[in-house]
Amino acid sequence: MSDMSPQGPGAPLVRRSARPAPSQTERRRTVRPPAAADDPFFRHLVSSMRNGVIAVHRDGSLALMNDEAYRIFGLTRPAEDVGRKFTDVLHDRPAAVRVVASAFELSHLPNRAELRLKDLDRVIGYTLSQVKNDAGDVIGAVMYFKDLTQVEQLEERERLRDRLASLGEMAAGIAHELKNPLAGIEVMAGLLRRQVPDSENAQLLVADILSEAKLANAIVVEMLEFVRPVRLQVAHTDMTDMLQQSVTMAESKTNRGDVAVTIEMEEDLPMIEADHHQLSQVFTNLLTNAFEALDGRGKISISCVTGAIDDDPAFAGLQPPTPTVIVEVADDGPGLPHDAMDKIFDPFFTTKPQGSGLGLAIVRKIVNAHDGRIDVSSVPGAGTRFRVTLPVKSATGWFK
Numbered sequence: 119m120s121d122m123s124p125q126g127p128g129a130p131l132v133r134r135s136a137r138p139a140p141s142q143t144e145r146r147r148t149v150r151p152p153a154a155a156d157d158p159f160f161r162h163l164v165s166s167m168r169n170g171v172i173a174v175h176r177d178g179s180l181a182l183m184n185d186e187a188y189r190i191f192g193l194t195r196p197a198e199d200v201g202r203k204f205t206d207v208l209h210d211r212p213a214a215v216r217v218v219a220s221a222f223e224l225s226h227l228p229n230r231a232e233l234r235l236k237d238l239d240r241v242i243g244y245t246l247s248q249v250k251n252d253a254g255d256v257i258g259a260v261m262y263f264k265d266l267t268q269v270e271q272l273e274e275r276e277r278l279r280d281r282l283a284s285l286g287e288m289a290a291g292i293a294h295e296l297k298n299p300l301a302g303i304e305v306m307a308g309l310l311r312r313q314v315p316d317s318e319n320a321q322l323l324v325a326d327i328l329s330e331a332k333l334a335n336a337i338v339v340e341m342l343e344f345v346r347p348v349r350l351q352v353a354h355t356d357m358t359d360m361l362q363q364s365v366t367m368a369e370s371k372t373n374r375g376d377v378a379v380t381i382e383m384e385e386d387l388p389m390i391e392a393d394h395h396q397l398s399q400v401f402t403n404l405l406t407n408a409f410e411a412l413d414g415r416g417k418i419s420i421s422c423v424t425g426a427i428d429d430d431p432a433f434a435g436l437q438p439p440t441p442t443v444i445v446e447v448a449d450d451g452p453g454l455p456h457d458a459m460d461k462i463f464d465p466f467f468t469t470k471p472q473g474s475g476l477g478l479a480i481v482r483k484i485v486n487a488h489d490g491r492i493d494v495s496s497v498p499g500a501g502t503r504f505r506v507t508l509p510v511k512s513a514t515g516w517f518k
């Protein structure tokens with residue numbers, strides 16, 4: 119049975135009763151709308167909304183709170199919520215209580231405001247309205263809201279992209295200017311070496327000049343690589359091959375020593391659409407860091423499994439989730455330096471005397487270009503774990 123209004127589509131949804139129309143004074147006395155929450159259409163309309171909705175009566179009792187509202191606030195619906203004080207139902211979300219209560223107090227209600235829930239790490243965009251009866255008296259308030267966390271994250275990524283773009287332009291210019299004098303230093307040091315064949319001290323000094331110039335040159339090359347926009351050459355990529363290759367490449371870049379490396383792959387992993395070369399740079403850099411952190415002793419575990427993510431939680435259940443592969447690279451080394459968690463992906467952040475601090479910045483850039491994400495967790499003294507989540511089908515192609 120459909121819940122259509124008896125007046126047909128377009129007609130206002132008003133339940134008519136057999137009683138004669140109330141007089142003006144009678145109408146003024148009416149405080150609550152006649153059992154609106156009991157109307158099945160009204161109930162379905164509100165519960166199907168993709169926005170969170172919280173409505174309260176003037177006396178502070180809850181008129182309704184839909185499922186999306188409970189989800190966004192991370193609350194479980196109690197057995198009986200309608201009719202209870204909204205301050206009780208939202209007891210664990212005092213910020214939300216303040217916002218709803220303000221709807222009765224403010225003379226100008228915000229059209230679009232934001233609420234940050236620090237404990238849930240969520241950002242909510244909301245609108246407030248007052249509910250008025252025919253006489254214009256305020257009989258309730260409504261808060262409509264949406265989870266903006268993902269939008270915020272995208273904006274943050276956009277800002278970072280802009281920052282890196284201008285930083286990149288500058289860095290590319292400097293790197294370019296440095297390449298020539300560095301090449302000159304290498305050539306001249308080579309000539310000098312031949313002019314002082316008999317002086318051991320001079321030979322040692324020249325060797326130092328050469329190795330420092332080579333290091334500076336390697337940093338310049340890495341910097342140019344970092345600032346260059348990523349252009350993906352997407353092809354079907356086998357994760358097992360890629361990870362094995364990355365281990366070999368990392369071993370060639372640094373000293374593996376006695377470090378044990380295990381690779382665990384889920385059976386029947388799908389091929390993913392990715393740039394094989396660039397993605398292997400991601401894992402090579404992660405493994406190089408792990409080898410460097412372990413300094414010749416310890417374990418590295420690499421695992422690769424399938425997963426799935428909901429692109430927008432508001433569409434959960436409506437859209438099929440995006441299939442992903444999740445690669446974890448974990449070591450049992452010293453863990454990240456204290457307070458470094460926020461900085462390790464920043465270009466030029468390094469704690470190593472010979473590091474350029476571009477390894478993880480390049481990693482993040484390539485993962486982003488694949489529409490993937492990277493997370494890190496670390497326990498001091500127990501190790502560090504990087505988790506790379508990549509969509510099986512991806513690749514917007516360009517990322518500056």
Ligand SMILES: Nc1ncnc2c1ncn2[C@@H]1O[C@H](COP(=O)(O)OP(=O)(O)OP(=O)(O)O)[C@@H](O)[C@H]1O
Nearest residue numbers: 407408411453462468469473474475476477478502
């Ligand atoms: N597995 C790890 N264990 C402990 N610390 C790590 C690990 N991986 C990264 N780090 C920390 O993050 C910092 C930044 O890493 P990143 O790879 O960006 O630069 P780097 O290794 O110092 O230099 P390079 O440009 O040569 O890679 C490192 O200097 C180190 O302090």
Ligand SMILES: [Mg+2]
Nearest residue numbers: 403407477478
């Ligand atoms: Mg590194």
